[in-house]
Amino acid sequence: xxxxxxxxxxxxxxxxxxxIINCAYSNSASDYFIWYKQESGKGPQxxxxxxxxxxxxxxxxxxxxxxxxxxxxxxxIAATQPGDSAVYFCAEKTIDKLIFGTGTRLQVFP
Amino acid sequence: ETGVTQTPRHLVMGMTNKKxxxxxxxxxxxxxxxxxxxxxxxxxxxxxxxxxxQTENNSVPSRFSPECPNSSHxxxxxxxxxxxxxxxxxxxxxxxxxxxFGDTQYFGPGTRLTVL
Numbered sequence: 096x097x098x099x100x101x102x103x104x105x106x107x108x109x110x111x112x113x114x115i116i117n118c119a120y121s122n123s124a125s126d127y128f129i130w131y132k133q134e135s136g137k138g139p140q141x142x143x144x145x146x147x148x149x150x151x152x153x154x155x156x157x158x159x160x161x162x163x164x165x166x167x168x169x170x171x172i173a174a175t176q177p178g179d180s181a182v183y184f185c186a187e188k189t190i191d192k193l194i195f196g197t198g199t200r201l202q203v204f205p
Numbered sequence: 206e207t208g209v210t211q212t213p214r215h216l217v218m219g220m221t222n223k224k225x226x227x228x229x230x231x232x233x234x235x236x237x238x239x240x241x242x243x244x245x246x247x248x249x250x251x252x253x254x255x256x257x258x259q260t261e262n263n264s265v266p267s268r269f270s271p272e273c274p275n276s277s278h279x280x281x282x283x284x285x286x287x288x289x290x291x292x293x294x295x296x297x298x299x300x301x302x303x304x305x306f307g308d309t310q311y312f313g314p315g316t317r318l319t320v321l
Contacts, residue, residue, distance in 0.1 A: 131312075134312070138209070138211075138297075138313050138314045139248075140312070141298065144309060184247070192250060192261070193250070195247045196248045197246070
């Protein structure tokens, strides 16, 4: 997962632009990955997932890319909206549990 | 709405108090989880229950005691906590144990716990 720190990395984007949030995972044997969105005062919400035998998966306005060579996962949000403002974090499945990253805060400004 | 509810949403307790957190899922799932989320760390898995049986205790101190009376309800009993236990405690459920592709975990809104 990502390095642990006191402050979350922050991505600031203008409304309407595309956002790319990155995640480095740690275990090359992980076979399943998930992106979650957590808004203030709420629990994490599932966005999209991808299996390790896939490179790309698309949802509604979101795309997840997986690069197993460098153990990197990214979440692309098209036409970012104010409602997309939240903390986003990835999770990797190892054996039978999920390991979560620390997250990235996405701020959308008009 | 996620279908997973947690009560209370906020809790302030002293170190000598005993309190309980409650989680209920309305999704017909068989697996339930307790996580701890603090500002300085990623989500930490605490306990896992599958069909009411505990399958995971992630080296959690004994001052945290889980209880799963049925597949829909999960409790976390708290006693003699420490200030460093202050955090957001999240409950989650999934149809099967964590991580099966397409069988994601659904989270409740969490209980914000402050230990004085």
